[in-house]
Amino acid sequence: MIKVGVVGGTGYTGVELLRLIAGHPQAELSLITSRSEEGKAVADMYPNLRGAVDIRFSLPDNDGLGDCDLVFFATPNAVAMHQVPDLLKQGVRIVDLSADFRLRDNKEWSRWYGAVHACPEILEQAVYGLPEVNRAAIKEARIVANPGCYPTAVQLGFLPLLKQNLVNTSSLIADAKSGVSGAGRGASIGSLLCEASESFKAYAVSGHRHLPEIKQGLVQAASMDVELTFVPHLTPMIRGIHATLYADLTVGQVDLQSLYEEAYATEPFVDILPQGSHPETRSVKGSNYCRIAVHQPQEGNRVVVLSVIDNLVKGAAGQAVQNMNIMFGLPESMGLEAIALMP
Amino acid sequence: MIKVGVVGGTGYTGVELLRLIAGHPQAELSLITSRSEEGKAVADMYPNLRGAVDIRFSLPDNDGLGDCDLVFFATPNAVAMHQVPDLLKQGVRIVDLSADFRLRDNKEWSRWYGAVHACPEILEQAVYGLPEVNRAAIKEARIVANPGCYPTAVQLGFLPLLKQNLVNTSSLIADAKSGVSGAGRGASIGSLLCEASESFKAYAVSGHRHLPEIKQGLVQAASMDVELTFVPHLTPMIRGIHATLYADLTVGQVDLQSLYEEAYATEPFVDILPQGSHPETRSVKGSNYCRIAVHQPQEGNRVVVLSVIDNLVKGAAGQAVQNMNIMFGLPESMGLEAIALMP
Amino acid sequence: MIKVGVVGGTGYTGVELLRLIAGHPQAELSLITSRSEEGKAVADMYPNLRGAVDIRFSLPDNDGLGDCDLVFFATPNAVAMHQVPDLLKQGVRIVDLSADFRLRDNKEWSRWYGAVHACPEILEQAVYGLPEVNRAAIKEARIVANPGCYPTAVQLGFLPLLKQNLVNTSSLIADAKSGVSGAGRGASIGSLLCEASESFKAYAVSGHRHLPEIKQGLVQAASMDVELTFVPHLTPMIRGIHATLYADLTVGQVDLQSLYEEAYATEPFVDILPQGSHPETRSVKGSNYCRIAVHQPQEGNRVVVLSVIDNLVKGAAGQAVQNMNIMFGLPESMGLEAIALMP
């Protein structure tokens, strides 16, 4: 059994992580910390966990984290970086679900996150936890930077095209739509049911924090610079991301369907749909799958990729558990076999 | 492994049953029949099952049903009763999720379902599959009549009061609210998103088919006649039933909280919440729990019980699997441990 | 033109009031105050008002309120009572949409609202602004206490029965369901889309502030004491209240349909639906109607009344404008003719 600690488990990513850990046959939730909820039973906050999780929130400075085999950080950005160095020294392995270790360039990080990075020296050893790209490195990693939700959906959708140099890298557009849980459990007016339901809007068109993270991954795949327009939207539902990706083909003829099927043939959690399909976000609700369809409308030179994930699972907690499985030599799908809830 | 057949698995109850069977360690989906979808891969209809269910729909008259250990009927009402006698003769055990075998009185059944019952002689051996009431009989049953969704939530909420004769049995009111999946997957205008979302309404106030089923159970628990006003409502969400139950106490002082906690102390799927709680339907979304809270507002003589279930799980497919587990001597929670999806 | 001021127009009741005033041919929005939003253009906060409302929020202590013919208070409870005495002295007429002047008994008010009333001497002259009950008094009132949303739906549903002494007054139950806008625009976790959508729950079963307000009205109509169990619920939609009302008839035969039709025959905003109907909340979305249907299930002695309103219109801002029309001798429907938005 892996002894697991969770720091900051009161948000949506946190409760999803608890749900997955509680159902994982080889992980044991050892402690969960929250400064604001110390002493409260986790199941009092999240009644769905009644009967499944019976521990209480403890203070974040609890020594217990050092006794864990693995600590997940489900904290706001710029928190984990203050605790990680110490825990690494104690031999604890880390999966950070926040953005602290996702960008390799700490100046770029500072520019987008508005803070000085507390441990830039650790960025180098942090492995970007997209298993479909970095599986081998994740296996050995002391610290894994769990990807953002948009970056997961967008990268998995674009990668086969970029790796094969099939598209004009200055033509990339990611028009992404997210359910409201992506905004977290903070009590902000914009996330109220009366504000966010029965409406649809774009946000952060001038620049979203996930842009540099996505670009970093695309540049690596393409082995050249890329230009990307990334427009996130808020869609009136709880879970799910749908990324609609556009790129201009630079080659005349290419069997896109085969390209995608082959690229992900051995991946346990990437499912390429049959030609002509339109994946629905609900087909992955509560599951760790990314479902993808690829189109070439009217046989033109523009390719359209549709990529869906559950932002809280493959886009956060599920991917974190997938990374844990890889890090500890477990079957990669362990604890992640749940079928999407439909309807 | 239990060889399982499913008749009529194209509706919401059906797909939920498939989801649960696919994740059940001791059940194996042997065949699924549908007249209209014959030959179609199940996962083409329900993409959430891709990778988990790889069989195709076959014709209902397929001999294969006779080879099953257990057949679930997830058919419209008045279908199962035509196939059940034959299957019983072949030694197949049955869990019928439709209403065909729920009422003991076939004249009452005819009155509410508008048809002559095809096999009234079998009604006697059919066991009403509410495990909290009939566990022993279910264990031995050849055919289990799986309860309706409203009847499950309402009966579990009222039973402790009635068994102890604590309330005026002519004062019972069940004000029940259901998500739209309760109306099934039929293409009816009333279930369109544009008709049923952003709105709330009562329906069938003059008399709903679940009324006689609920009364039958309450009469049995009370060992006397009861009068019940049952008003179902449609609430703009997919899953969940919330029953708000009212009854007039006939005794002066009673510790309702203890009464309920004791009544369900050993039940794996009935969870009595702490005093003063208000269960949310989402706390059971995708899970087999019934969560109940009991109130006595302003210390008056009226008791208010709040009872929530997921109509597709404890109100249908989950309870069916629970019945299967009991029938085949398996741990009652097997395959039903999934934690509710929240948010 | 009536010179209108609005105090505290940043919540949902406020923006709805602005929408109605902007479209009212005889009312002119003179000023709107908000301490927190001073200087901000109203239409920057509520883009739906772009092109229709071009003023800015000003400070609440602005002298301008004294120059108004009518001031609406759309403030949280316990605010209006501090400003009202002064404004009355200046000859300004008041419609208070908060609860400060709804209860005639200031001790009862203190018990439920947790504060000492600042001007109990004014309670006597405050008229409870339910036009269907108090039209004549409203006409002459200096200050109108605009009813709460639940109290409007519940009273309009119960009144015909109580006025005619047709029911057992200790048998009353109001099972009420509200959209989330009833909780206001405050940034509370419980009102987040991810908390309140796809779920249904009761709340405040032990006692809700609208209980004494409703009882006060029912007692007056019945001319005797009444016992009422009032259970409010949160339903996953923005607007609408559905009250399901239960009472035991004390008379053998009564034509309930005619009773209701006659009771409201001349009312511009109460619409009795044909026998057997089930009103939907969406049929009044954005409109000032209350739609009611009355049932006597299975010819028993229990009557079930279904009453729906838009909580922000007939349950708040629309009723406030209706009161204004009465106070100023205008046609009662002026500015309130808009048809409900459907779908």
Place this chain on the structure above:
Amino acid sequence: MIKVGVVGGTGYTGVELLRLIAGHPQAELSLITSRSEEGKAVADMYPNLRGAVDIRFSLPDNDGLGDCDLVFFATPNAVAMHQVPDLLKQGVRIVDLSADFRLRDNKEWSRWYGAVHACPEILEQAVYGLPEVNRAAIKEARIVANPGCYPTAVQLGFLPLLKQNLVNTSSLIADAKSGVSGAGRGASIGSLLCEASESFKAYAVSGHRHLPEIKQGLVQAASMDVELTFVPHLTPMIRGIHATLYADLTVGQVDLQSLYEEAYATEPFVDILPQGSHPETRSVKGSNYCRIAVHQPQEGNRVVVLSVIDNLVKGAAGQAVQNMNIMFGLPESMGLEAIALMP
């Protein structure tokens, strides 16, 4: 008063048209036809119209249409074209909300709509009813082809760029998201609440019928050929379209904000939001506005336009009334002043 007839008013476009006509001071609903609902009171079908519309559906071959000044067709595609020639001969003016007269090229029409056009000779005199483009011609038109919902949002968003030749016309992408009411009131499984809520998907990526209509308008504005990738999506809400438009600028420096503000300076129903804005579809819910914001992310050469409408108002019935106003010399905003319902 304009004597108005409506053919086929049972769908969502129809009921919205009735709502607008009922509130229009210079239009009088003379008759409404429906083959399937003949004899039924309109308000029995749409209770929101109770008290506002008191006529019944009559048969479509009713002579009364010939007595109207204006007939609106709110029929499925390929219906109006069979009745229009006769009505024109009788001197009736027509606004067709279906697609029958939108494409100038009848072969293109046949290709997308799968039928032979019944009156190609009339296509020439049909005026495409986008007032912002064709106001003068609409004024004189005998028959107006009311634009589709997507085409309205997309054209209004792209036109300023194309008219000034500021973008590469082969770079155009329209990523559009529609509420479910766009799919109509037909009882199709895909539009059920349980299928379409809590999910998001693209559809018809290979080619949607609105593509040729949009292209026709863009080509005309650009005075040259254009290439457009159009991807429609279904978003879980009732009303609203959000079009996110992408194009590559061919000029170095351009003040996009001024360009858009000037282009629509005198338009009553196009509202350019301040720089940096993100229009929400709810800001136009129930209103005839199109709200637009224009962005140039990271000062790159890609322009992003956000354009929102209510698909049933500016995208259908409201635009039809706007066209009627123009045709009959009325103030263009008459009957269309309603403020969007928010929240």
